[in-house]
Amino acid sequence: MDNEVYSMITNLVGNRIREMRARRKITQQQLADSASIPRATLATIEKDESNPSLAAVYKIAVALNCTIDDLLEKQHNRVEVIRRENMGRSESGDGNYRATTVSPLGNPAYSQQTFTLAPASTYVGKPHPPGSEEYLYILDGELTLEVAGEQIPLTEGDSAHFRGNINHSYHNTGNMAARGMVTIIEVPELNEH
Numbered sequence: 735m736d737n738e739v740y741s742m743i744t745n746l747v748g749n750r751i752r753e754m755r756a757r758r759k760i761t762q763q764q765l766a767d768s769a770s771i772p773r774a775t776l777a778t779i780e781k782d783e784s785n786p787s788l789a790a791v792y793k794i795a796v797a798l799n800c801t802i803d804d805l806l807e808k809q810h811n812r813v814e815v816i817r818r819e820n821m822g823r824s825e826s827g828d829g830n831y832r833a834t835t836v837s838p839l840g841n842p843a844y845s846q847q848t849f850t851l852a853p854a855s856t857y858v859g860k861p862h863p864p865g866s867e868e869y870l871y872i873l874d875g876e877l878t879l880e881v882a883g884e885q886i887p888l889t890e891g892d893s894a895h896f897r898g899n900i901n902h903s904y905h906n907t908g909n910m911a912a913r914g915m916v917t918i919i920e921v922p923e924l925n926e927h
Contacts, residue, residue, distance in 0.1 A: 747791060748782040750805045754798050755780075769797035799843040799919075814838055830855035831904075836915075846917045851877060851906040858903040866898030866920045875912030878905040 755765050762780070766773040771790055778784040779794070788802075795802050822835035830852040837846035851857055862868070870879060876889040881902045886894060896902065898918055906912045 747786065747805050748780045750807075751776075751794055751798070752780045754800065754805075758798070765794070765797055769793040796843060801838075826857060828855070831857035833916075837917075843920045844918070846915065848873070848913065848915050851904055851912045851914075853906055853909050853911060856903055856905045859901075861901055862898035862918060862920055864899045866918065868896055868898040868902070869917040869919075870894045870896075870904075871915045873913040873915060875906070875910050876908055877912040877914070878907065879903075880905060 751765075755762070762776050763773050766776045769776070769790075771793055775784070775786075775790060776794070779786045779790065791802055791805060795805055798804075816836065816838060822839055823833070824835075825832040831849060833847040833849040835845060835847050837844060849857075859868075870888070871893040872888045872890050874890055876887065879886045879888055879894050879896075879902065881896045882900045885905075888894060898920070904912075904914075
């Protein structure tokens with residue numbers, strides 16, 4: 735790679751990390767702890783004094799709740815369109831729960847999905863890391879959200895928010911499919927120093 739281009743990229747990454755850290759009002763030590771990298775490594779990346787590994791940049795991006803692309807871009811006023819055929823899809827082993835990821839793929843800290851839960855079925859969600867938040871919105875039908883043993887009935891237009899690291903499940907006891915949207919935000923907890 736041409737030295738001038740390389741220098742521009744490392745300078746941009748260092749500047750973006752420093753800028754994002756300042757906006758969040760966190761110290762280098764807090765970010766380094768959250769990213770599980772030495773503070774000295776973070777300091778040299780921010781000062782453009784090192785050739786950061788992809789692994790280090792990825793860990794920093796996750797700790798800042800952004801993508802690697804966010805650390806490489808100067809402008810954030812672009813529109814990203816995700817065509818239906820490019821959206822991620824998944825379903826439970828029994829096929830009763832089908833989800834489509836409508837948010838950009840590749841952001842480890844943010845995911846938004848629409849889902850359909852078949853009548854008379856249950857989807858057991860997997861707990862997310864501590865600090866995660868989950869937002870549920872019911873588009874059609876009704877279901878019962880169970881969080882840590884508490885059952886909350888939800889119908890069309892209702893929403894619920896809960897800590898994503900808690901055991902949770904969706905139960906559709908009705909005779910029609912329920913459709914909803916779930917947003918998951920995984921925010922790493924920062925150590926206080």
